Amino acid sequence: MTALADLLAAIDADNADDPNTFDGRPLAQAQGQMADGWVTHLDPNAADALRVAARAHHLRRWALLRSDYPEGRDGYLRWRRDQKKAHAERLGTILAGADPALIERAAAIVQKKGLGSDPEVQVFEDAVCLTFIETQFLDTADKLGDDEKMVDVVAKTLRKMSAAGHGAAATIALDDRSADLLRRAVDQAGE
Numbered sequence: 001m002t003a004l005a006d007l008l009a010a011i012d013a014d015n016a017d018d019p020n021t022f023d024g025r026p027l028a029q030a031q032g033q034m035a036d037g038w039v040t041h042l043d044p045n046a047a048d049a050l051r052v053a054a055r056a057h058h059l060r061r062w063a064l065l066r067s068d069y070p071e072g073r074d075g076y077l078r079w080r081r082d083q084k085k086a087h088a089e090r091l092g093t094i095l096a097g098a099d100p101a102l103i104e105r106a107a108a109i110v111q112k113k114g115l116g117s118d119p120e121v122q123v124f125e126d127a128v129c130l131t132f133i134e135t136q137f138l139d140t141a142d143k144l145g146d147d148e149k150m151v152d153v154v155a156k157t158l159r160k161m162s163a164a165g166h167g168a169a170a171t172i173a174l175d176d177r178s179a180d181l182l183r184r185a186v187d188q189a190g191e
Contacts, residue, residue, distance in 0.1 A: 004048045007095055007102075008036065011055045014094050018062050022135050028058040031131050038127035042164055043120075049102045050120045052091070053109035057128050059087040059094075084111045115160070126165030129157050133169060137178050147181060154185035 011032060018026035035054040039046045064086055069075040088107035095103050108114070114121045132140075141150040158166065166186070174182060 004051065007048070007052050007098055008055050010094050011052070011059060011091075014060060014090070015058070018060075020062055027135070028061050031058050031135055032056060034134060035124075035127045035131040038130045038168065039123055042126055042168065043123050046123065047105075047120065049105035050109060050124060052095070052102065052106040053124055054127050056087055056091045056106065056110055057124070057131075059090050059110075061087075087111075122162050126161050126168065129161050129165060130168055130172065132157070133172055133174075133178075133182070137181075138175070141178070141181060150181055151184045151188055154182060155188040158185055158189040 012029050015029035015032055016026050018028040020027035022030040032055040035057050036051055039051055039054040043050070061083060064079070064083055066076070066079050069079040069082075087110045091107055091110060092103050095106075109121055109124050112121055112125065115125055116122075137154075140153070141147065144150050144153070158169075161169070169182070
């Protein structure tokens, strides 16, 4: 059986080529490490498959461009579905030789199978949402160009998160604009 540290290192190595950056590091690599950190924060006894899934949640995400899909919600949802499938397939490839049950479970978590009924998938969802807030919140708000639209997007995200995820989100240091958008989204999500 391959040690967890080796599996995580293999994912990090595969994400090292991301041309996008966050704090000087490849974005997908940084996001994977941050999501893994949130998983262990939310569940200190997290199973290896959950940690592997968190690390791989944006595995080579830059290779499948959003711009290759139609504009609008339908195109976005198709791109996200294809991303999850690509992450799961790539995970199986780079972790070949590891425990097949672990790979299968991690791939299922990456694809969010069981969201709403599987506690591990909920922790995963919380972790990736928290990572989004930390790494892409303002960029997304700027791209949308409409604060009300961003509030709506974040409110929908918050509705997918658990109470523990909401509590963790409240601990993230944000600039004034982001904090205001998040507060408004929390209010809207609670309606």
